[in-house]
Amino acid sequence: MSKTIDFSRSVYELVTEYPELVDIMAELGFTEIKKPAMLHSVGKLMTIPKGAKIKNIPMEKVLMALIQHGFTLSGEMPATAMDEVPETVAAVAAEEAPVSRTEQLKAYLRRLGAGESLESVRADFVENFQDVEASEIMQAEQELMREGTPLAEVQKLCDIHSALFHGATREEKIANAEKEVMASVRRAKELAAQKDYGNKNERAAVLAAIPGHPLHTLTRENAVLSGWLTEAKAKLDAHEELGELFARIRELSVHYAKKGDLLYPLLKVKYEISGPSNVMWTVDDEIRDELAELSKLDAHTPAWEERLRAVLQRAEEMIYKENNILFPICSVNFSETEWHGIYRDSLDYADCLGVKAEVWPEAATPAAAAPASEGEIVMPGGHMTLEQLTALLNTIPLEISFVDADNYNRFFNEGPKVFKRPGMAIDRDVFSCHPPKIEPMVRSIIDDFRNDRRDSVPVWMQKNGRIFLVTYMAVRDKTRKYLGTVEIVQDMEFAKEHFAH
Known part of the structure; x- marks a missing residue:
């Protein structure tokens, strides 16, 4: 049977068909061909003529060796095949020293970019990187982004990584997951000496066991979601139809929102770990958006089911990534004070996935006021200069009037007003500012606020041909102590005009 060498085919393809080529090419000087990682990565992009050019091996020598071993030659002959070699391939293939694991991971990504199927790359990835560490994936992602690789391409590496956790059997899945859990995570070189990742999983487990701790809640949510x-x-x-189960699964959007608002930005900005925020965050959005799109389709066709299976698989893979990469990284880096802040901020989110957030007493005490510069006004939510605060209140498209607990006008924001508020009215009794026929209503509203019978009173009215919403609201502290009343006037004509179109 004739053995044909087509010079347009990759080295990997030729070696797969003719295994004896490995020794032949190695004797000619193509030593990298005996390294499985190189063969399975760069070998899939490299042809023999291009490799000869990179290695400075005369093609005449290659041709003679192949002919002597009984091969017939076809395809692009050396004279036309010795064109420009892609710089990214040449840079890796020409390196005689062992290629770093990060570079090998990046080579897998380049293969995807060249159009190779995800399943093919995944197969090689699992074969050569069963013991890859989470930090190596993170480092490869961050290096690719620094080199200008589009984020959409980097996300493919995130998908390949999920292959680590999915063996053919349940036992393999558990074994691979445990292997990943025990892998040490290292930060970038400049932070490696400052952070001990050796016990990252134990630290994450300890935090997840604290009732009310953010990792306790997030981990419980993942457990429920996994079952669903x-x-x-x-x-x-x-x-069978999923029915209400589909709606329950979509509650993962709240879980993802908490990650996106509370974990990713802190990792990226303070600790310079951008992989999760740039890659996982985008995958979160894709999962959430796909579920939303599928929910709008009434016809549950085979194509619909196929899309649903795919997105459910991605959601399952995200659970593994959170439990084995994201949460351990956070456990090593975040300080106790930061976890307290994350807990308090998480209280603003609705319970989801059937998990009711527990109280974490240690973090329940409000944080101390943020440090302020001289001349700033310090508030629980931050700090601003008087100039900034004044401009902010004047920019809000509302007429704002504040009456204190003693019924005195204390503040009007500036700007044009439909309901005039003269500056001379400041420090006057609020009732003196209303005509006799309105005063009883004003007294009744404030009395209800003071005695905690009502919290707000909306009044719709027309004035000068326009629609206005006037809202009176009780201003209370966190103990519900009455501090005063605020009147807010909003021109609602814009809403009428908007919905008329």
């Missing part, structure tokens, strides 16, 4: 995803897949296999 398994149930959903079983229903799809049985050709």
